Amino acid sequence: MTSQAIEPIAITSLAEEAFSKLVQLITSGAYSPGQRLSESELARQLGISRGPLREALGRLEGRLVTRTPRIGIRVIDFRPEEVSQLFLVREALEGMAARLASENMTTGEIEHLRALLEEHGRQPDISAGQAYHQGVGDDDFHFATIKGARCEHLEKLLLDQVYYHLRLHRLRASAQPGRAQAAFAEHREILAALVTRNPDAAEGCMRRHIRNARLNALSSLAGSARDSREERWHA
Secondary structure (H helix, E strand, O other): OOOOOOOOOHHHHHHHHHHHHHHHHHHOOOOOOOOEEOHHHHHHHHOOOHHHHHHHHHHHEOOOEEEEOOOEEEEOOOOHHHHHHHHHHHHHHHHHHHHHHHHHOOHHHHHHHHHHHHHHHOOHHHHOOOOOOOOOHHHOHHHHHHHHOOOHHHHHHHHHHHHHHHHHHHHHHHOOOOHHHHHHHHHHHHHHHHHOOOHHHHHHHHHHHHHHHHHHHHHHHHHHHHHHHHHHHHO
């Protein structure tokens, strides 16, 4: 019997797990925008060596972290005008994605979205108006809708970088008073348009949803800046 070479997967697997864990930590607000990340401390907390950690951090550069010579790695921090531009790009691209999804999603994919929103609706934080938690990949309403558009160029534009920037702002912004319930209701409106296969309604609902998210994110940033100034004043 001819022996078959087996590719080692341990490092790649660890790097993938570290990548997913770091995305979860950063987008959940465990680290503040602009906060410096210590490789040694992260490796210790995750229980891995620096090799797979550096691979994971390399994948996150430009998405959720930035690397500066002689300073190191920090959580990415956007100025308000950059956040506004990000959401304007999202509004145009995801509006088109929703339009295409209304035409191209399978019945099974739409049913998955329906089940996903039913699961979201059971979140105590939404009914309490505290936050709107979403999963990653297909367990994220926006991710699943973009995939359903069946457009590789839109996927690349939205899911390679913009998606991570979105996750960075989404949870914090959803904690604004009333936003969690409003965002959930807007997702249901988008789903209704997808169910009826109405491209104009799907694009319009998605654009309106992201426009509201932009205004809310900017309000959240302004509030954070105000709180920071007040803390310095009272320090």
